Every structure is written in C-alpha cells, then in structure tokens.
Amino acid sequence: MFQHKKTIAEGDLVLAYIGRDNLKPITVKSGDVLQTKYGNFPHTDMIGKPFGSQVTSAKNVGFIYLLLPTPELWTISLPHRTQIVYTHDSSYIVQRMNVVGGSRVIEAGTGSGSFTHAFSRTVGPAGRVFSYEFHEQRYLQAKEEFESHKLENVTLTHRDVCNEGFDIDTEIRAQMVFLDLPSPWEAIPHLSRVVAKDQTVGICCFSPCIEQVVKAVEALQDCGWTAIEMTEVQAKKWEARKEMVRELDDAIERLRDVKRRQKEGAELKKLPPKRDADGNEKDRGYNPFGKGRRIAEGDESFQWQNVSKTGPELKTHTSYLLFARLVPVLGAEV
Amino acid sequence: MFQHKKTIAEGDLVLAYIGRDNLKPITVKSGDVLQTKYGNFPHTDMIGKPFGSQVTSAKNVGFIYLLLPTPELWTISLPHRTQIVYTHDSSYIVQRMNVVGGSRVIEAGTGSGSFTHAFSRTVGPAGRVFSYEFHEQRYLQAKEEFESHKLENVTLTHRDVCNEGFDIDTEIRAQMVFLDLPSPWEAIPHLSRVVAKDQTVGICCFSPCIEQVVKAVEALQDCGWTAIEMTEVQAKKWEARKEMVRELDDAIERLRDVKRRQKEGAELKKLPPKRDADGNEKDRGYNPFGKGRRIAEGDESFQWQNVSKTGPELKTHTSYLLFARLVPVLGAEV
C-alpha cells in the first residue's frame, strides 16, 4: 500500500532515479548491489537513509536518488506490457468520477497495472479496487507486482469479463467503473450485477478508436446509462529555457564595424579567426551575439528571455474517454 | 479582384474599422455618410485618402480606420449566412493543397463566401475559382457580393452538385477541390469529369461530424483517390498582458507592519480607510500590492511580468479536414 514513509528499511520498494526518464525499481535487500552506468550502489548503504536521499556510488563516480514510490513515479518506471494509462488521463478520470478515500472501483483490464496503482493510492485502506485481466501472463505479472508493492486493497482476478462478467465471491458494489478493453460494449451489460444499487455509479470507457466509442455509446444507452459524454485529454509538458535576445541595433553596429574595417583595408572578416596561445578567439571584430562561439544558455555576457518549450515529440492521443452514469431508481423516502 | 491599392477612390469597397471585431464594409460614394456610434463619417472626405488612414468623425467625437479589404479582414466583417471557414482552416488548406497564383479551384458550396475570397486572392488573375451554391438565396447574395468586390476570377453557379454534378459550359480542369457540403460523398463521384487529367489533383472535404468523414473516406476510396488523411486544425489566439509580480517578502513585510501596528495599539487595519481632501487614500499601512486600490496594468510603481492569454472562449472545433489526391494514369514519355 502506498504510504508516506520517511526512512528506507529492508524489503522496501525504492525507485532509483538514474536519469529523468530512467527510474529503476529495486527491492532493498542487504547484500544486494544496484549496478548502473554511474557506478554500483550497495543496498546495505541505503537502509536507514531517508527517502529522497542523494547517494554516491561506491567509487564516487556518480550519484542516484532513492525515491519513494508513488503511482506517478511508478508509471514512469514500470515495464510496459501494454499501452499504459498516463497520469494526465488517470488524474482527470479520478477527479471527474470523484474517486476518493473509501471508494470502491472496478478496473478491467489491468494491463500494465499503472492505473491500478493510482486507484489503490486514492481509495486508500477503506476503499477497494477490483481489477480484472484476461491475459494470463499479464495477470501473473501484475499479481506478483501488486503483492510485492503490498497493494492490499486491490482484488485482482484472471477473467475475460466480456464473456464471463465481473462476479466474484466478494460483494463488489462498485461506485466507479473503468473499462480499458478492446470491446467495452461486450462488458457493459454485465455491470448491472456488480455496481452499487443505492447511488449513482460513474463509468469511464478508455478506447483509442472512434468506432469503439460509437459502439460503447450504443451499449451504454441500451443498458440505461445516461449523461453519456465523450472527451479527450490533451496534455503538454513544458520546460523552462532561455533564448538569447538579439537586438537590431547590435546587428546594425556589427555591419557598421565590418564596413569600417573594410574601408580600412583590413578585411578581417575574410581571414580565419585568429587564436591566442590559450586557444581563445582573438579579434573577430564587433561580435555582439557571440557568433561562432559556443555560448552556455544564460551566459551573463548576453541578454536572455525566459521561454518555455516542449520536448521534440508530443503525445497527441492516448484514448478517448467516454463517461456516463447509471442513476438507480429510488423512491422518495421523506 | 483583390489588389494592393494605396488610395481610396469613388466606388471602392472600404472596411471601416469601428472596433476590433467590428469592421463595417462600405462602398464609397460621394454624398453618403457612414453613421457609427462614434459619430458620422462623410464618404466624400474619404476619397483621395490613403487606405489605412485614421479619420475623425464630423464632430471629432471619435475615429475610425479605413481599411483595404483582404480575405482575412472580410472574414471578420462579412454577414454570416452559414458557418464560415475561418482563416486558420483556409490558410492551411491553401498551403497544403499548394494553391498558388494561376491555380484552378473548385469550391462547393459557396456558403457565406469567405473562402471564395481567399481562393480568389491566391489564384490571382491567371487562376480561376469555380464556386457552387445550391441554396438560391445564398447564391444570389454571394453573386451580388462577388460582383461588387470585382472577383473577376470567380465563376459562381447555382447548382446542387450532389445531384447535378459540376459540369458547366466552360472547361474546368480543376487542380484542387474544396467540398464544404453536408454529404460530400454524393458529390465526389461527379468530380472525375471536371478535374485536370494531366496532373495530380488535391481535394479537401470539410465536415463537422466524424460520421460524415467516414462516409467521405469510403466514397474517395471507391473513386480511386489515394493518400487519404483526416486532420483538424487547432488554433489559438493570444494577446499580450501583464501580471503583477507579488513577492513573498513584501507579503511578509505587510504582516510585520500589521503586527507592529497592533502592538502599538493602533489597530489601524480595523478602521475604514481614511481619505484626504482629494479623496486619496491615507495610510493603509504598508501596502505593497496596492491592495484595495485600482491599479492600471503596467503601473510603474509595481513589478510586472509579461504574460499571454487567450480570450475567455476558444473555437475548439470547426470541421474535420479530409485530404486526398487523385493521381492520373500517365504513361512514361521519355
């Protein structure tokens, strides 16, 4: 179970931060050693250290950070067995369906288990996640992972819910349903048996293709779900950078300087740059933008503008999110 | 025909800029008067003035600008008879289909004629736009407008192209086709008779709903079009603003000041603000962010950060753009 732990102990799951997109999950065990390209890190040294600690390798050639697992960090580090549900989708689904501490949630299929972790964290010890996976190998891997991560509020079942439905021994009474299935319309009719009868139930179907959404809409309508709405979440990540500010007047002054020198017959610009004994450039004329030099971003000899940019590639689609709800027929009681 | 004219003459179409989203088209005629809420503007005074001139009203109570029509400005000013094609869509379609000076283009339907203007401008005197409108009233209005705007390279036809096809007396040989029709799949089979046979022809179908796109894809495939791709253009407009920078230390200092005054027993903060004879505020204590005062954006007594924001509402969808092309079967000739 996710928790707010301060200190690393034997048997803890730790995410070793090796690089920004390189988090390596390790289970701390005295005597084991984490080997990275930045050196070796004995587990024994980690025990007793606070989570978040920066630790240096045995030979002090590099360092890592020892991170406390969260569903969001786990999503970065996990082995992708299927397309995963990213945080920008899962966070919206959880917020919109009002999943909170104590909620009871159905998830099918489990897939790589990234969303299962987020559900488990959010519903907490008083809540429950019922997760279904039809692919045996993936089911077994998820089972092992959930046990090792102590997701005690998750009930994982190996089942093809489209054919066999959701019923298990325990009473489910799900308040929210999340379907990440190739044909959600086959699973939807089975839901009425397992959702809560005393309150409005929310559903989200996660489908990459439009045609899947259209079929799911029809199934939802047939089964009495209302307020059906398709959405998609568009997310971007920006990072802060600095861009050199090149002023017009500096560019003009550079041309004036060239002209002056040409008149003086120097024609310096046609000569290869001279270097002094230290290899530094000498006299390229007026050089307002460090032309031809390697400039570090933010170099104080120049003027900079704060800018933001995304990475070179954007995730432009994950899946469509189809929301609906099922309102129980209750009589007025007052 | 659009042109780069410098001076306003009798009979010219002028767009009077009254406000940012309020451009009023007028045809300059000696003796006429443009009446606006900012005063009256006699046409006679406009003649001989350069386009772009700022002119004051007869009684000098306000001013307008006299703008030279461009398709983009016309799109802002035109009377909407139908959903129009906005510049972010039309500019991409023109660029992607490689519409240039001299191109021959089919457009159906004409609608409010906004895109017709853009096509007409871009293909220029050597090109030709064949535009079709099935709705009689809209056809007549467009006809009048095109004549008054002297779009001499546009051939407008009153026709239901879905039933009756595109053939007219003139030879068409269209190199690009733009279909803004409720059921483009009915028009697509008629195209083979009127498109150029000696080159690859481009098409763009403009449809708001997914289902229309799916049907159009099938029709295009059936008719031998290839490289079929659906896209959508997502556009935003930003404007520059300034946001006050509120520093933590200033906020803390304000609390310190309050505490100091409380200790002094003054408890000034509980009193209503005092005003001097001029109505200016007196002594609100340390007031680092002008709290309670009306501050003009950029007021130099405060610190500001340049920011950008969109309007309160975004156009999040106009239509899907479905592109394809028809490659003629030519023999190798060399």
Added chain:
Amino acid sequence: MPEIGQNKVISPNEHCLVTMPSGSLRIVQLKPGGTINLGKFGHFLVDGTFGYAYGQAFEIVADKKVSPIKDLLVDLEDSNDGTPIPEVKSSANNKDLTDIGQKIQKLTTQDIENMKKEGEGNQVARQIIEKMIQSHEAFEKKTVFSQEKYLTRKQKKFARRFQIDRLSSSALLNYYYHEKDPQRVLDLSEETLGSMMSHANIMPGGNYLVLDETGGLLVYALLERMQGQGSIIWLHENDQPNTWILKQSGYTDAELDRFLRPISFLEFFEPDEDTGKVFKFTDKEVEEMPPQRRNMYAKRLARAEKLRQTLEMVANQDLDAVVSVSTLNPATLIPRVLEALSGSRPVVAYHQYKEMLIELDHVLQKDKRVIMTNISETKVRRYQTVPGKLHPLMTSRAGGGYVFHGLRVLPAEGVQAVGRGKKRKSGDESAAS
C-alpha cells in the same frame, strides 16, 4: 458522520449542485419544507427530492411538485419524456429555407409569456414548443436534422427540469469555472485540479502544506480525497485564511477547525517567542472566569497548542507535499517552503499564466533540492456525443492554468556533479558520471 459531500442520496440541509436544461448551474442548500426558484425553469418543493440518488433528474409537474425523469436532456426520438416532433413534414435538405431569423416564428414574446403564466409544470414547455412549431412557417422546409436541432434548442430554453448532484469538488469548481467568474478560482479547471491531486500524491493520512487563494476550493478537494485522515496545513498571508468557498459548500467553522491547521506567513517563516503565545492564567483564575470567557480562553489555548504542533511538524520536515494555488511569485515563494517537506515529496504549484512558472522552473533547476521539474498543461476536449452527429464542441472555455511539479530530494553534502562541461539537452538534471 459521513464526510461532507459523501452522502449517496439527496438529503435534508445539504448543499448541492443544481443543473438546468440550459446547462446553467446553481448551488443551493436543501432546506426541508423549502421551495427553490429556478427562474424561467420553474419553482419546486425541496422535500420531493429527498431520498433519490444524487444525480437524479426531475421534471416539475403541477403544484411545484417534482417527478423523477431518466435524463435532463433526454433524446427527442426515443423517449416518452421528451417533446415529440409533431406530425409535420420535413424536407430532404434546407434548400428552400429562407434565413429571416426570428420573424418566421409567429408566436410573440407576449404569447409565450402568457402561456408561461398559465401553467407551472413542464407541460407548459411542451405546449409552448408545439405552438411554436405550428406557427413556424418554414418548419416543414427544414430537414429532420434541422427540426431536431430546433426542438432541442427550444427545449433547453423552456423545459421545466433540473438535476441535483452531490457537491463534489468537481461540481463546486465547475460552478465557479463555468457559471460564475472563473477568476474567483484563479482560472483553475477541473482537469488541472485533478492533475494537481495526482502529482501531489494526495491520499488519506497525508500531511499537506497548502497555499489556497481560491477561498478554499483546493482545500475542499483535499478534504474530499483525505476523508478526515491526515492534516492540512494552510499557509496564508493574512490574519486567517479566506474560506468563503468552503463555507458556501456547507462546512461549519467547527468542522474546519477540526480538519485544518491554518498558519500565517509570519508564524511560518518567522516563528519567535511571540508566535501563538497565550497569556496563561492560573487554574484558579480560570475557574473564576465567566463561562463564555472560560470557553474562549480554552479555545485560545487549544489554538496555541495546535500551532505549536504545526510548527513542530514543519520543523521536523514531516510534510508530504506542498500544493499551491497562489498569486504570489512562485519563484520566490516555493524555494522558501521546501525545507518543511520530507525527502521524495512532491512540489506542486499552480498558476494561471505559464510565464509565471518559467522562472520557478529555472530557479529550481539550479536548486539541488528539487528534481524532475516540469510545467504541465492539461486540457479536456468535450464532444457532442450523439451517434451520427459526433464532433468536438464548437467552442469551449479557454484557460485552465498550468501546473509546475517537481520532487523534493535531499542532496548529499559535498556531492558534486562531475559534468563534462557539455550542455545537457533539455535541462535534464540526470545523474552525472
């Protein structure tokens, strides 16, 4: 006691969200015996709604009474609740339709007003719409598609229906974001709030440091997730935090006192011997106090003790995240609160303008205490979800804000990045070799 906002059925005295056919929203308290006035959508007696599940839609029938219906905007074709298309012809296309706007529909505003006065229930809406169609000259020239569109529009205008939803944090936020002025919640959208909750790892049992200039919307969302487990330290820049939105949602002062730990900038950043100091009376003196005064004294002592505990949590670095929705310059604010967090804890700061977060990112990229910095933008696109007419909504509210997030770490002393002098791509703080 179930936590605020977690009741499953519509219950007396609760605050809830009412949605009207037009999409307009209202927050109302359901006082037993009361009547609620929805303006042109009618009046209804509150008691009739009790016991139905939150999420139920109703139609107003005679005498302000309500009757449950399947959906607020039930489809016209396939339901008995909807206004049926009267037996009129339709056209294959709109070819012969002339655009002359309002004039074509001959019912006057006065006619409609008169009809409205005649009845109270949704029956009136049906009558009005039917009359409008009968008096609409060109209705038969419209396509079925156009006819439906016309009816839906009219229904949104005249139907006497509404829906009651639980006042979840999303409901409360959407009310301000879509119905009222989004600036009151600093332009924060539902999806951005959700993103903050996830990135800040909010769960029952955590201790969170919060800055909230929305009047408590952010705090309301945390309370909802935490379900009474854990604590919220609310760092504010006045005498006490501004809780206007929290109070509108039904929380009492006593409840807020139980769940929250307010602390001012001065108390947080410059605690001194005066901080939270209360003059101690002797037991005898206390005994002799009048009851009201004694009560007040006890409260002051309790508050002082709570503040002492809060300061201890801060000093012990016991906090599990900082979550900020503030207009203060985050580049100077956030670095100053980092020391209160445990290691490997999220740092999450919202701002309406991305430009205000860029400097923060630059500052923290250099500050060795935060890694994995990012500025996220999350935007939901909604669709008209009608089979056969599926498309994204033509317009949507802009904005929604940006979220900075990073992870607080504990740098080892003396560790130096053995950089190779070459510029790192994408400002990554990857482990040096």
Added chain:
Amino acid sequence: MPEIGQNKVISPNEHCLVTMPSGSLRIVQLKPGGTINLGKFGHFLVDGTFGYAYGQAFEIVADKKVSPIKDLLVDLEDSNDGTPIPEVKSSANNKDLTDIGQKIQKLTTQDIENMKKEGEGNQVARQIIEKMIQSHEAFEKKTVFSQEKYLTRKQKKFARRFQIDRLSSSALLNYYYHEKDPQRVLDLSEETLGSMMSHANIMPGGNYLVLDETGGLLVYALLERMQGQGSIIWLHENDQPNTWILKQSGYTDAELDRFLRPISFLEFFEPDEDTGKVFKFTDKEVEEMPPQRRNMYAKRLARAEKLRQTLEMVANQDLDAVVSVSTLNPATLIPRVLEALSGSRPVVAYHQYKEMLIELDHVLQKDKRVIMTNISETKVRRYQTVPGKLHPLMTSRAGGGYVFHGLRVLPAEGVQAVGRGKKRKSGDESAAS
C-alpha cells in the same frame, strides 16, 4: 518557362521530394540517365519515372526499373499491390499470445540480409515478409487486427517502393521539419507557414518586405505564390542573404537575381552617399575593358540601380506587407520597418517562442501605427485514417511556432483617443468615443 516547382509531370533535372514507405523523405535531383539510391528501399533508374504525374508512387522491379503503383502504402486487404496475408489462421483475441518480443520470429538478421542480396525488387520484400510469417511461432495466435498491424509494420520496413512529389514549399518545409533538423527552419511548421501567407495577404503582384533566416524557405513560399509577379525585398543582416535552402531547391543565381531584391540592414536603415555606390567609368574606358571585367562592371551597375529602386520603394512606402522569420528581437526590429509599408498592410512576424512575441505585442499596442494585433498558434492534428480504426496519431512533432500579426495604419495627426480613463478590456484599441 514554367516557374520552379510548377511542372505537372516528373521532368528531367528537376529537384523533387521522394517519400519512402517508412515515411522518410529525401530531396533529389532527377538527372537523366542517373540512378538514385534509397538505401534499404533499393536503387532505381531515374529515367523510368519521367512523364508520370508528380505524386506517382512506384515499385522497384528487376534491374532497378520502376513500375507505377496505386499508392505507396496500399491497404493490405484490398489490393494486388500489397503483400497478401498468407493462408494462416488467426485468433479471436490476443489472449494466448505471449510477449517475448523478437525471439518469437525465428528468421535471423543474417537470413534477412542474405535474402536482400538475392534480389533487388519489391518481390524480395514479399518473400522476406512471407518467410517471417512462416517462421513466426505465434502468428496464428494473433487477431486479424494484430496480423495486419504486423504486416504493415514489416512492409514499411522492407517494401521497395517510393513516391515522387513536386517540390512545393510544403514539401520542402516538411523535409526539413520532419526529416532533418526542424531548427534549420526555426521550427516553422507547414500550418504556421500557411497562416503567415494568408495573414500577410501574399498574392501575385505584391511588393513584400521579407526577413528570412531559414536560408530562403519563406522566400521560396512567397515565390511559389507570386508566380513571378511582384517583388520580394529581402532584408538581411550580412553582406548578402543566406540562400542555402533556395539553392537546394533548384533555383539558380540568375533566377534569384531576377526575383529578389536583397538589401542589408545598413543599406536599409542607414542609406547614405556610399550606399550602392559604383565607381563610374567612361564609355571609352568600358569599351577598353576585357570582356569578363566589362561583364562584371555591368552587373555591378545593374545591382546598384536595383538597390536604388529598392530604396525608392522603401522611401515611397510602397511595400505591401512585412513578413519576418528572424531570431532578432521582434520588439525592436518590427517597429523600425513599419514606415516602409503602405497603409492598411499586414505586419507578420514569426517566432519559435511565444514569449519573444509578447513584448512585440505590448510595444505595438502602444504604437499608434499598428492595430488588430494578435499572436496566433496553429497546430494540425493528423489522424490514422483507416475506416474502423480511426484515431488521432498517438505522437506528433511538437512545436511549429507562433505568428504575430497586426495591421499597419496611418494615424491622423493630432487625433487623440478621448478615453474615459477606465481600463479597456482585452487591450483592445477600439475607437474611443
């Protein structure tokens, strides 16, 4: 002569865009008698492509010869050109499929290399793919959907096909934007370029002031639209404009000399008695010059005359738009060129970063010479357009840049906005009353 890039059929010596099945792009010149090497996608003899329409796709058959095909990535199911799915079973779902990646396909890299050497044409690709399927243990356990996906992927990898497109400005831009480094065109996307062309009102016959730091991509797009009518004044910050991209696209120096009017910052902003000055020889002296020198002298005179005309156009405010793709600070650059424009003419400036355009917008909001200022962002979203599997592409290239645009106007002297002192919403410069 047809303008560059406007030939309808594939013609000798032209520069064109070649697309490979993987989506990779190449710019090549079609030299008669030549062979073009597409790496793993094969070699082909250029001559066989002449006479087909630009846009034609080809398959490489034996002896490097080509044969026209319907489409580069023709659908697997419904075409004779595609690799048919061999007669194998498929599964209703992937339930029994084990994920062990490459190992499952028993053909070794060496096997594939050997097969590649055996043949040159697309036939080899078919053989390889068929062999791969036969040796793929789990192929039968895949669904038809997964099988198709697998085949398409393999086909993109091995098919010996290509397509030849005209080198339109979009083709040229996409080559740099998608295939090469987008920074070489300052991250300018096709849709942003299109938006600039429209907002700048580019058409045949206009006189445009251009700043272009992309090596001429922007100029290439203008030339394409203008079809030899009008002129382009290319304002640059060196001795001469950088035209590397223009030259790659097939324009000769002579053609560029005919269409373009280059002018340096110094000549534009500080013309003096030296500007464009050429020492004048007497007629007799000229007659006595050796031919090469006389020729050079004539060119210098022509260039000087052209510069004189250009300066006159600038001085007369004859220009019809300024269009800028420059890394110079637009807030200081753009206000300095406004005087060269006629009234009611567009001002269009691109920058990769929105933040760099904000100050420009602020400056011009105050400058009375420009109205209707805006910063536009235009982004195209592409879909996998396969009926039944329709969805937006999962990933796309980010960026594409931002465009500032406004309209140059001629403020009347002495006109004063009679503002009411109240702050105007949205920085609008609407007419005051």
